[in-house]
Amino acid sequence: MKVIRFQGTDIEQKLFWKTLKGNVHAYFVTNNISPKGNTNMVVKTVTMYALYIIPFILILLYPTAPIMALLFAVIMGIGKAGIGMSVMHDGLHGSYSSKKWVNRLMGASMYVIGSNVFNWKIQHNIFHHAYTNIDGLDEDIQTRWIIRLSEHTPLKTIHKYQYIYAYLLYSLMTFSMLIGDITQLVGYNKSGLTRLHKANPTREMMIALGVKLVYLFTVIGLPIMLTTFSWWQVLTGFVVMHLVAGFIFSIVFQMAHIMEEALQPTVDEHGITQNEWAIHQLLTTVNFAPKNRLLNWYVGGLNFQVEHHLFPNICHLHYKNISPIVEKTAKEFGVPYYSIPTLGEAVSSHTKRLKELGGV
Numbered sequence: 001m002k003v004i005r006f007q008g009t010d011i012e013q014k015l016f017w018k019t020l021k022g023n024v025h026a027y028f029v030t031n032n033i034s035p036k037g038n039t040n041m042v043v044k045t046v047t048m049y050a051l052y053i054i055p056f057i058l059i060l061l062y063p064t065a066p067i068m069a070l071l072f073a074v075i076m077g078i079g080k081a082g083i084g085m086s087v088m089h090d091g092l093h094g095s096y097s098s099k100k101w102v103n104r105l106m107g108a109s110m111y112v113i114g115s116n117v118f119n120w121k122i123q124h125n126i127f128h129h130a131y132t133n134i135d136g137l138d139e140d141i142q143t144r145w146i147i148r149l150s151e152h153t154p155l156k157t158i159h160k161y162q163y164i165y166a167y168l169l170y171s172l173m174t175f176s177m178l179i180g181d182i183t184q185l186v187g188y189n190k191s192g193l194t195r196l197h198k199a200n201p202t203r204e205m206m207i208a209l210g211v212k213l214v215y216l217f218t219v220i221g222l223p224i225m226l227t228t229f230s231w232w233q234v235l236t237g238f239v240v241m242h243l244v245a246g247f248i249f250s251i252v253f254q255m256a257h258i259m260e261e262a263l264q265p266t267v268d269e270h271g272i273t274q275n276e277w278a279i280h281q282l283l284t285t286v287n288f289a290p291k292n293r294l295l296n297w298y299v300g301g302l303n304f305q306v307e308h309h310l311f312p313n314i315c316h317l318h319y320k321n322i323s324p325i326v327e328k329t330a331k332e333f334g335v336p337y338y339s340i341p342t343l344g345e346a347v348s349s350h351t352k353r354l355k356e357l358g359g360v
Helices: 011-030 039-061 066-093 100-107 117-130 157-170 173-191 201-226 231-257 277-284 293-298 305-310 316-332 343-357
Strands: none
Touching: 011 277, 011 316, 039 066, 039 201, 066 100, 066 117, 066 231, 066 293, 066 316, 117 173, 117 201, 157 231, 157 343, 173 201, 173 231, 201 231, 231 343, 277 305, 305 316
16 A cells, blocks of 8 residues: 655644644533533434334334335435444544444444445545545545546546436445445455454454345345245335435535545655645535534534544534634635535535536
């Protein structure tokens, strides 16, 4: 793996990060609150799990009309995405609680929704957060199928239409994780990344395969065994659940970095990018719909991506309150703070960026 260094040429960049950390720390000290989660996180966790599990239990235990079962599948998809964004995400960043075992438990929600913890830690916590929007390192902007998300990758004729078909393909995200975790882990094992991060390749592969089998047996096998639905009806519900969850996941994550404002910096031949890390995060990350209370609650504060990328170890419940501090400090130092007022405007900006990346 190539070593990347963030090296700004301006001393003010270093001072910005030091000042910002001090200002945010002062907020928590002054208000005598922990930067981790609180009772509201417990309530949110119970709610998200209820959205995911209760409809499934109803399908298993009570005679359900096909149209109602399909509605339950949609609700499960909403809950599945909510668990990923509001519970698992904080757990794996160590921001859910001050207790490590609680963070590990909440991070294990990844298994409940059918994916693998180790893969997420490598792809998201390390590659994405450390090297945001850097082509070849941030796997979140890696070209997949026929979607071009990096301006530094080859442009193909079909990409000119991606602003239309991308939204359909976004729905396949959780399917991609369900299947792609295995091939991705094989790649990590072969490259030595697994051992580099002090994990046993064989053990991690057994965990990944075991989780997939248990998950598939639970969400597909049990309904076939315990209900009157045919196998194709069960699979239809399974697909609908994943399409809903995948679309929600994708659209939230894409609108944080694949936007008109967000840059995709390069590194020179020495592996150096010409900004300090904190400045790099500001240049590559965008907030959206910060005043949308429902969205802010449901997506786990991921619409405050600037705050999340700068302070991933702070629980998302606090992002709204520290955002004015981050914005004010950024303005004082003359560095950008990107925030799009509404969800509609954010979708529009993302669509325009897809057009740009498609050569339109």
